[in-house]
Amino acid sequence: MSESPPVVALLVTCLVDLFRPSVATAAVRLLERRGFRVEVPSQTCCGQPNRSGGDDDGARRLARRLIASFAPYARVVAPSASCVATVHDYPALFPPGSDDHAAAVALAARTVELTAFLGEQGPDPGRAAVAGPLIAAWHDGCTGLRRLGLDRQPRELLGRVAGLELRDLPGREECCGFGGAFCVEYPEISAQAADHKLDEALATGAQLLLGADLGCLLHLQGRAQRRGLPLDTAHIAEVLAAAIADDGHGREDG
Amino acid sequence: MSGAREAILARIGRDTPPAPSANVPVESAPADWAQRAQRFAACATAASATVATADSPQAAAAGIADYLERQGLPPRVHVSAATPALDGLVTETRLQLATGGLPDDGATVVTGCLAALAGEGVVVLATGPGHAAESVFLSATHIVVVSPGQLLDSLDALWGLVRTLPAPLPRMVNLILGPSRTADLGVPSRLGAHGPLRVHVVLVAPVEGA
Amino acid sequence: MDVKTADFRQRARAALAQPTLQRSLQGMRRAMPALRSAALAALPDHAALRDRARESRDHALAHLGHYLVAFESRVRAAGGEVHWARTGAEAGAIVAGLCERAGARRVIKSKSMVTEEIGLNATLAARGLQVTETDLGEYIIQLRGESPSHILAPALHVSLAEVGAAFERHHRRSRTAPLTEAGAMLVEAREELRAVFRAADVGITGANFLVAETGAAVLVTNEGNADLVASLPATHIVVTGIEKVVATLDDLGVLLRLLARSAIGEPLSSYTTLVHGPRRATEAAGPAAFHVVLVDDGRSALLGTPRQEILRCIRCSACLNHCPVYTAVGGHAYGSVYSGPMGAVLAPAIDGLATTAQLPAASTLCGRCEAVCPVAIPLPRLLRDWRGEALRAGFTTPAWRRSLRLWQWLAAHPVLYRFVLGLAAGGLRLVSVPARRGERRIRRLPLVARGWFAVRDLPAPEGGSFQARWRARQP
């Protein structure tokens, strides 16, 4: 390991911060293994709920805060496609030519989703394995798939984990019905979309449903719990980090 | 309400635009007639039409009589949109030609055409003194005979042809791909909703060496 | 429009409990995407064609006045008349006047969403005219007294048995057996409508496109009914939106190549017809009178706004067929003649946001509509724009406005934010109960997030926020 490893800042995201700190811990572990030093500046929300709700004023205020928090960092990594897409959209909140706009453009260019970032680093040199055989289905989050073009990256990362067999869902381009406030405002419609996804996952023979967005995963897991389905959900970072742990090498390989 | 035109135009503006794009990013069909015919047949049959070729208008007429026999349809046919490609009909003794009036439901109509489009499997008919659109749309079986020079590349070639037609343009230019169908009574689609149940296209081949 | 969208939620719930509708919708949800993508994959360069399609629509919209006037002068030169209507009511009055001029009693129509939008059938019926829809799906829903539930398949919600029952009720014929088979229904409808076609005085169609270059009104159908409507009666009236114009035949070719592929997964529809005016002096057949009614009805107000892009829409229905909301609840739930993502963007423009604010809200913004739209309309962005408008105009619930403001305020106070987050993480953990495999879940909470707990549990937080853990671990 070089004397001063490159630094990345972690954009934790609200749902991870509140519900699944282990996703962020896993992300840190994965980044450190690739030789980065991770910093976590004080942060709150990227403003996605406000932006999606049409509250651009509120979104703008939160965008300014987040831009300031992450200004010192050359790379910002987040374990959520939808939060990254929100940051990528920041420039639209400010008039072109303004300082805010320039800062938004700069942050957008430096911000990247976790699996995309890990993919950029090339194949992990170490071994990764889980105590298998474990059959998992991959849920393509809409924002990840269509806005960020995440398709190959998570599949390649998981493809290298020994003991894990990854299966695609036939309706992989379909939304799971989360949609932020939508899932609370229109629960019945949301549940129908979730059920399509869960039933398809079970039909592939999967025991585990994996994704890269905690919003989708909490919604899907909550629905699976309510229906009493034999299906677990996990964030890709958790599985990848656990796979490293299992191989007994750890970060000195990176 | 006479003010509506001016009111709407005032809102939407009337500036003169730059020339619209003429580029159409599509593949062009082969120049060779036989390959074009093949392409046409593939597209038209995919849309539930049937396609035959004939060496001459006489052979086309004989082929039509055969087709009607095979389908168990009466030999009586209405003729509309006549072109030289239909010249063989009068000498084909197995056919009875009906003239005047519109076809009844269940009738067969034989037409020429303005063009056929290899890239789409479409036949194109234009209304005029010798052809009313309803003679096709009221019939149950539509047989189209296409002259060699009428088999064009694609939609874009058709537009080129339309631009050369003398003014005024035909009242109706009908692009027809296979028989009439509907999906309103469930999947799969059913043929013969309002228009013809069968579309049979006879492509007349160019004379060897021409 | 008299249908109100205010109770979208209620209608959506009813739709989810309707087995026939659900069967049709789920069939469509499973079948259409594959058909569409296979048809588009057969194109040599779909992306380039899509760019070109978008460009051609943008070009026409940017110079809408010029192209409409060009279209108008060509129709006039061919012997037709062009009428302009600012509103649906104006358009209805024009059409009614034309029918009167023709001395009409019987009117036949082919499927037209614009005439649904302006409630034309009711207007004409009120003047004592007998109006018959001839598109089979429209005919079925007309017999049943309903409105379309899909812009291309208006009777999507009706089962075959219900079609049979409607035909038995309305077709006067002696029967030995009940009507149960689709083929027999088709034959019967064809026969019934033949008589209607031949007796009609006026034929009304919409137009899929207007071509400025030649003055063509373009009719696209699979059944062939529009061609008969446009041929047999002595008067043909085209009623269509002002945005339908395209500059040239080349543009038309580009859009036609995408329309049916996006809509039904076919290279083209069975019939594409260019209509240029009334019958010529040399012709024995065809309508003697030809009219085009150009309807604005809220469209021009979209020009020059961020929502102008919806005017590119060619009504292919791909966005409906790929939408998780539309395919769950169908068209009637929207309470507007246009449904799905395009409907949720158009309805507020046509009917006003006061009664339609729920429609743009009822979307996950999953973006699949934009991805499949043949003219690349950024539907999610337009939905979000309407949400903003609704919020500013006070058409959302006070509770919703409060929660957005509260969240923004909380997130702007990091110390407080972290405190509340930590409290929530601990509190939720506390009220959780065991789930499978050592997980924990929350079954319900008093007063908050009723919509969440209506259909799902909440997986319990691990307890304590990540940021708190991280700070504790730092030296």
Ligand code: SF4
């Ligand atoms: S918005 Fe796009 S996808 Fe939807 S109907 Fe219109 S053209 Fe088709």
